[in-house]
Amino acid sequence: MEREGTGPDWFCFDRVRLQQCLTNLISSAIKFTPSGVVTLRSATHAIDGGPNHTIRIGVQDTGIGMDAVTQDRLFNAFTQADGSTTRRFGGTGLGLAISRRLARMMGGDIKVASEPGRGSTFTATFAAPAVAPRRVVVPPEAKNAQLPVSGVILRILLVDDNVTNRQVVRLFLAGLRANITEAENGAGALAALAESEFDLVLLDVHMPVMDGCETIRRIRASDQPWSTLPVIALTADAMEGDRERFVAMGMNDYLAKPIDRRQLLNLVHAATSRASEPAAEEPVAKPAEKSFATDDLDDILSAIDIAAA
DSSP: OEEOSOOOSEEEOOHHHHHHHHHHHHHHHHHTOSSSOEEEEEEEEESTTSSEEEEEEEEEEOSOOOOHHHHHHTTSTTOOSOHHHHHHHOOOSHHHHHHHHHHHHTTOEEEEEEOTTSOEEEEEEEEEEBOOOOOOOOOHHHHHTTSSSTTOOEEEEEEOSOHHHHHHHHHHTTTSOEEEEEESSHHHHHHHHHHSOOSEEEEESSOSSSOHHHHHHHHHHSOSGGGGOOEEEEESOOSTTHHHHHHHHTOSEEEESSOOHHHHHHHHHHHHHSTTSOGGGSOOOOOOOSEEEHHHHHHHHHHHHHHHO
């Protein structure tokens, strides 16, 4: 991500809402850019000389673009450019409506500038106070996660029907010594398990053909050596009690989307270093603090930025 101008490096804001908002914008940009580049730019501006700042993040693509009529109705729920666009690219356009609502909840908005055939730029703004730098304490498990099994290459099966999600997870795990095999649904996952040995399964819950719930049921009910493999659920379900529900299904742990890189590394390390412990005794990853540096924001989004390019 490119940063324009200068300003404070530390702000306090709702990290989860921002991740949800930008994940929707970036996913949309990638979807409508069959070839080309998606670029992220950020800038900050002080409000009346006080601690509060307006933070602006632009998501610019070189994709198909849109006309003025489409732009006027773009943020209405279940709206896409036209019927042919929906058939070609899929989806409902609901993500953009949600993104604008999230931005407005943070005291900002989302605007779009676009021309047919010349790409689009979505600019998200939100308000946040600058804060004093804090000392970042990295938990021991996060440090060790760079090499969860010393000298051994991890064999990870990544199961998700969304290619962008798989790219992001791959890039988040790039620092590990790992061979990652991909599958688009549960049926593909079971086939991969029957053909190769793995140390860990990262399993999306909502997939076509065979979802994660049916997949984990078949894994645990099988009489194969992989029936006891550690499995981490990856899902947008983030309600109270969801972790317990997935553990009851047979998952070893659970990570809500949009995925936090540090939590992912922590869970991978925990699952591969203590795979023999009962699933219920696995520690729950601590939620990320709300106050963090703009460099951390670069870290969160850089993987998606690279994937888009």
